[in-house]
Amino acid sequence: MRAVYAESISPQAPLTGLKFGELPEPEVPEDFRRVRVLASSLNHHDLWSLRGVGLGEEKLPMVLGCDAAGIDDDGNEVLVHGVISSPGWRDDETLDPRRSLLSERYPGTMADYVWVPARNLVPKPPELSFSEAACLPTSWLTAYRMLFTTSPAAPGSTILVQGAGGGVATALIALGSAAGFRVWATSRSARKQEQARALGAADVFDAGARLPERVDVVFDSVGEATWSHSLKALKPGGAVVTCGATSGPAPSADLNRIFFLQLKVFGSTMGTRDELQRLAQFVAVTGVRPAVDSVLPLAEAHAGFERMVREEVFGKIVFDHAG
CATH class of the missing domain: 3.40.50.720 (NAD(P)-binding Rossmann-like Domain)
Structure with a gap:
């Protein structure tokens, strides 16, 4: 599958380890659900990953990205909640001491597919485009x-x-x-x-x-x-x-x-699945929409990362996975 991933880590020159290319589909837990990603968005977390913060050499190559909107294998339009809690955790996910974000322990969203627990899927409001929806989860x-x-x-x-x-x-x-x-x-x-x-x-x-x-x-x-x-x-x-x-x-x-x-x-750190669902309803009802700085094809992700490094961004950089 196509993916934007960290091949190596460099605290001083993070973009030297950023790659776009083909990766094999990962091995994931049996209870994880597959989502065909139609849009993902860029966060500072992705730059920190390339610097080695929260991501170790032993995890490379690692697909980057915490945010995604797409379609699951049942045909549902979904948002992906990027906080992965422990299997038995049922409280506020952000308080789980063993939690992780996508692209830390499990492959992230900047790929043709992402796999997450079923509880991490939230219905995408029909009022939002996939690009708009991909801005919400982080x-x-x-x-x-x-x-x-x-x-x-x-x-x-x-x-x-x-x-x-x-x-x-x-x-x-x-x-x-x-x-x-x-x-x-x-x-x-x-x-x-x-x-x-x-x-x-x-x-x-x-x-x-x-x-x-x-x-x-x-x-x-x-x-x-x-x-x-x-x-x-x-x-x-x-x-x-x-x-x-x-x-x-x-x-x-x-x-x-x-x-x-x-x-x-x-x-304050991230948010829960329930908060993501309420956020999605809030923007659908009020008409508020994320400020999108630019939309780039997934293959041109490097340009988006460069724009973030130069601090030129206002709002969110979105990657279109259909292109």
Whole structure:
């Protein structure tokens, strides 16, 4: 089968190990279901895999990708939930200490087929194209959980999204605006600031800028580059919700500010199958759609990865498996 895969690992030059070509179908557990993938999408997780984070040399070659929309062997249009929990686990999948993401222990979604447990399949709403649906299972699901499960803020609150442009940030802007939050966003790029406005941001600011007023909750997936600003932007008693650190871990937790202003810090990771199903229904009912940066044939995946490395992306890069 055709696949985009990691052939080797390099922390310094990750794209040297990225390949497109034919791989044999993998050996998978008997209870896994096969899905013919029609669209997949790119995440920072795929770049981290090529750097060796969460992926060891002994697992190579490994098909990359956590997100997919396609058709199962029964003819159902489905989304693939990329969190693979332990066989007997029935609680919140993100709390399973033995969980993994597709492309870590099991082959990922950037191939003609992917195999997952039956419980990892969610019906695709007919209102969504396969390209739109393929954007939901990782970054949009992460944003949904941050906004509606982890965050203490209610609609009508003012929230700040750091680093407008990436998949999680654009999802937070679109979902938050549709749900009735006053959404502010930051970016170093004037172009991305205007794109954030078009997604529904009520106002946009330069990275690190002083805000007109303090906010109820900050959503931060950037880490070191924005952490200090995130804490300073909060009202007393406010909260920061973090799901990642793409710029590196925060050098200081700034505990004096946290305890004196009684700030809260919440960690949030991915989301559950049930949350993915609710997210799919939410976008179908509201008309909100993922911001798609570009759609490329699967064979041209390298160009999409290069675009992410150069930080040129606004929204999601989608790979069309039909081409």
